[in-house]
Amino acid sequence: MRHVLVLIVMIIVATVSVAGAQKVELSLDVSKTGAKIDRNIFGQFAEHLGHGVYDGIWVGPDSTIPNTRGIRNDVVAALKAIHVPNVRWPGGCFADEYHWRNGIGSSRGVTLNPNWGGVIEPNSFGTHEFMDFLDQIGSDAYISVNVGSGSPREAADWLEYSTGAQPTTLAKERIANGHPAPYKVAYLGIGNESWDCGGNMTPDYYVSQMKIYSRFVRNFNPAQQGKDHMFKIAVGPGGGEPRWTDWTEAVMKAYQEHTWSWDINGLSMHNYTVDWQNKFASEGFGETEYAQVLKATLEMDTLINKHSAIMDKYDPQEKVALVVDEWGAWYAPLPGSNPGFLVQQNSLRDAILAALNLNIFARHADRVRGANIAQMINVLQAMIETDKEKMVLTPTYYIFKMYVPFQDATFVPIAFDAGTYTHGDISLPRVDAISAKDATGKLWLALTNLDPNQPIEIEANLAGLTTKSAAGETLTAPRVDSVNTFDAPNTVVPKPIAAKVQGSKLALTLEPKSVTVISVE
Ligand code: AHR
Numbered sequence: 473m474r475h476v477l478v479l480i481v482m483i484i485v486a487t488v489s490v491a492g493a494q495k496v497e498l499s500l501d502v503s504k505t506g507a508k509i510d511r512n513i514f515g516q517f518a519e520h521l522g523h524g525v526y527d528g529i530w531v532g533p534d535s536t537i538p539n540t541r542g543i544r545n546d547v548v549a550a551l552k553a554i555h556v557p558n559v560r561w562p563g564g565c566f567a568d569e570y571h572w573r574n575g576i577g578s579s580r581g582v583t584l585n586p587n588w589g590g591v592i593e594p595n596s597f598g599t600h601e602f603m604d605f606l607d608q609i610g611s612d613a614y615i616s617v618n619v620g621s622g623s624p625r626e627a628a629d630w631l632e633y634s635t636g637a638q639p640t641t642l643a644k645e646r647i648a649n650g651h652p653a654p655y656k657v658a659y660l661g662i663g664n665e666s667w668d669c670g671g672n673m674t675p676d677y678y679v680s681q682m683k684i685y686s687r688f689v690r691n692f693n694p695a696q697q698g699k700d701h702m703f704k705i706a707v708g709p710g711g712g713e714p715r716w717t718d719w720t721e722a723v724m725k726a727y728q729e730h731t732w733s734w735d736i737n738g739l740s741m742h743n744y745t746v747d748w749q750n751k752f753a754s755e756g757f758g759e760t761e762y763a764q765v766l767k768a769t770l771e772m773d774t775l776i777n778k779h780s781a782i783m784d785k786y787d788p789q790e791k792v793a794l795v796v797d798e799w800g801a802w803y804a805p806l807p808g809s810n811p812g813f814l815v816q817q818n819s820l821r822d823a824i825l826a827a828l829n830l831n832i833f834a835r836h837a838d839r840v841r842g843a844n845i846a847q848m849i850n851v852l853q854a855m856i857e858t859d860k861e862k863m864v865l866t867p868t869y870y871i872f873k874m875y876v877p878f879q880d881a882t883f884v885p886i887a888f889d890a891g892t893y894t895h896g897d898i899s900l901p902r903v904d905a906i907s908a909k910d911a912t913g914k915l916w917l918a919l920t921n922l923d924p925n926q927p928i929e930i931e932a933n934l935a936g937l938t939t940k941s942a943a944g945e946t947l948t949a950p951r952v953d954s955v956n957t958f959d960a961p962n963t964v965v966p967k968p969i970a971a972k973v974q975g976s977k978l979a980l981t982l983e984p985k986s987v988t989v990i991s992v993e
Pocket residue numbers: 519563564565566664665798846847852
């Protein structure tokens with residue numbers, strides 16, 4: 473944010489053009505860049521919850537659904553296309569009741585999943601299957617270890633089993649189970665929501681646990697002993713109330729005073745777009761609910777500012793990343809679904825919501841260096857829905873696909889006056905925009921028109937660039953609640969968009985309720 477303020481270079485006006493369409497002027501200077509947008513803000517989350525893992529990823533090797541060693545081929549192909557940087561697993565609340573030994577070897581322990589519908593957990597998807605899945609999609613492991621009902625020793629053994637290269641009993645067991653090479657565990661979550669489903673701990677109690685887990689849960693993979701070391705993420709806040717600001721204070725104060733014997737590299741934050749008292753419907757809604765949900769989702773920025781300010785106090789050099797490892801829309805369960813399975817529809821509203829949140833993370837790229845949308849498949853704000861052999865890609869999926877060029881790109885601050893979209897007593901910015909330069913020097917803009925009724929004429933002044941061409945895609949649909957279904961999978965899909973370029977100027981029209989990503993050369 474500091475960079476944005478420093479680098480605002482022009483006074484911009486939102487006006488009404490002669491033709492009556494709203495006009496918004498943007499300006500940026502390509503030579504003035506901010507932080508790197510860490511690709512890990514595009515992370516995913518796969519919990520043993522409903523059909524997130526079973527049916528969504530894992531169908532078993534004997535399934536008639538095309539699979540590779542039990543993992544769905546259609547899902548793998550779809551996820552490869554969005555370059556998933558890391559997947560958080562096995563939970564969520566599930567993680568603090570997960571015992572990894574049930575999920576290895578030829579004879580799996582059959583357990584229950586009391587958090588999510590009380591269903592049978594066959595444990596057929598365990599460590600090896602998860603790592604195989606990551607290998608197939610080309611992603612890194614973010615493993616959340618059991619702090620609530622497990623022990624430091626259980627977690628330490630899991631990591632030794634997974635990452636050990638020397639012939640210890642645990643490493644030999646992994647080899648006997650079919651994987652000679654040590655696995656890479658890029659991220660380690662030390663518990664999940666330990667203030668609630670992860671054990672209802674006080675901040676001080678959690679801090680004492682965190683130190684023990686940080687010290688003893690070691691990664692032995694020889695390739696991860698240097699700069700590619702395992703990144704340890706402590707449980708952080710789940711809101712802005714004092715119980716959570718106190719939590720952030722306690723963890724960050726401990727970090728400031730930490731000794732050589734333990735460390736953390738990230739602080740988790742969970743923030744859903746939800747009304748817990750009266751959950752929004754995920755389908756069949758109108759403009760009022762559209763505006764209400766988008767207003768609520770923009771609170772992400774306030775929450776990041778609040779917790780970043782505390783982190784700045786104890787860690788002014790921003791060594792500890794804020795990792796928003798659960799975010800997204802949480803709506804009422806679809807009628808007829810198991811309420812414990814968190815099944816909801818995914819509409820154009822969710823695509824816009826996703827873009828707004830990704831933009832917020834990008835603007836905070838100096839501190840927010842990881843995020844995991846909840847959840848990847850069939851649960852909450854999913855990328856993918858499956859039903860037996862059928863699969864459909866959601867509007868949110870397409871936002872992640874369109875935003876791939878922003879992974880590890882360098883943030884370029886944009887100045888603009890967003891104008892205002894008003895519906896009833898709700899006022900929102902009419903436009904949102906981010907920009908970044910990729911490794912080849914190409915400039916990318918992501919432009920969201922929140923207004924569901926009015927197109928916007930964008931005029932961008934790209935100082936330092938002599939534009940040759942611009943190409944991009946836009947995502948919109950007939951209604952704010954338009955969805956993709958198994959029978960009609962192409963209602964909300966990106967379409968090419970044309971833009972005019974001349975000198976350092978770029979001009980294009982944003983359709984109402986749309987997200988556009990455009991590259992300029
Ligand atoms: O994503 C669903 C649940 O939400 C997770 O298990 C938990 O961490 C959070 O409360």
